[in-house]
Amino acid sequence: LLIAGCGGGKPVKVGIESNFRPFTYTENGENKGFEVDLWKAIAQKANLPYELVPMTQGELSKAVKSGQVDMAIAGMTVNKARKDNFAFSDPYFQTGLVLLTASDNEDIKSKDDLTGKVIGTKNGSTSYIYAGGIQGTKEVRGYPDISDAYTDLKNKKLDAVIFDERNVHHFLQNVGEGKVKMVGDVLNKESYAIVTKKQNKHLGRINGAIEALGKDGTYEALYVKWFGS
Numbered sequence: 001l002l003i004a005g006c007g008g009g010k011p012v013k014v015g016i017e018s019n020f021r022p023f024t025y026t027e028n029g030e031n032k033g034f035e036v037d038l039w040k041a042i043a044q045k046a047n048l049p050y051e052l053v054p055m056t057q058g059e060l061s062k063a064v065k066s067g068q069v070d071m072a073i074a075g076m077t078v079n080k081a082r083k084d085n086f087a088f089s090d091p092y093f094q095t096g097l098v099l100l101t102a103s104d105n106e107d108i109k110s111k112d113d114l115t116g117k118v119i120g121t122k123n124g125s126t127s128y129i130y131a132g133g134i135q136g137t138k139e140v141r142g143y144p145d146i147s148d149a150y151t152d153l154k155n156k157k158l159d160a161v162i163f164d165e166r167n168v169h170h171f172l173q174n175v176g177e178g179k180v181k182m183v184g185d186v187l188n189k190e191s192y193a194i195v196t197k198k199q200n201k202h203l204g205r206i207n208g209a210i211e212a213l214g215k216d217g218t219y220e221a222l223y224v225k226w227f228g229s
């Protein structure tokens with residue numbers, strides 16, 4: 001049996017996240033998102049059979065480390081600490097962290113206004129580390145699921161949320177409209193890449209596929225599909 005993206009051999013197990021919209025999420029049992037589409041295109045170009053394994057972000061690094069999955073594509077920001085422990089593909093998305101507060105909040109206009117404030121973000125994320133580095137905050141609360149942080153912000157149980165720009169955008173447009181607002185500049189520039197254990201034998205082919213998808217217009221088409229022009 002020959003199907004697209006299946007070149008024979010043992011399928012690689014690819015960890016994705018169940019709630020990191022619009023990059024990777026599971027809805028009615030279906031895995032969707034920009035990164036799910038991008039991975040499918042990469043696998044087809046690289047001729048890699050695969051199996052998608054959805055989980056939470058907190059579980060993903062552990063699953064890559066333990067070998068439960070061979071790699072993860074889930075908005076994984078490339079940073080020094082992770083590079084010490086893992087390998088990354090070439091980055092495929094440039095973005096950053098942003099600050100969100102209630103629409104009627106008049107005190108918080110930038111990250112310099114967070115003294116004495118309670119900040120929410122996702123456990124194990126680069127935002128959690130970033131927020132922890134801001135001097136004078138009252139508390140940094142880590143949530144396994146970012147949706148719960150957004151809900152607590154809407155209900156005024158948090159003063160602010162710090163998280164990945166595109167996920168915040170998605171939330172603002174779909175659920176948070178009118179109740180929350182983005183303030184200040186992009187806090188930290190970040191780029192996303194596929195994460196694997198060091199010396200993963202597929203990385204070369206994956207990087208080749210990422211480059212080819214950039215050249216043949218596939219990346220652009222997926223970008224427009226998920227983020228608009």
Ligand code: GLN
Nearest residue numbers: 020074075076077125126
């Ligand atoms: N980009 C952030 C990180 O790498 C968040 C990713 C995510 O929530 N999936 O930690």
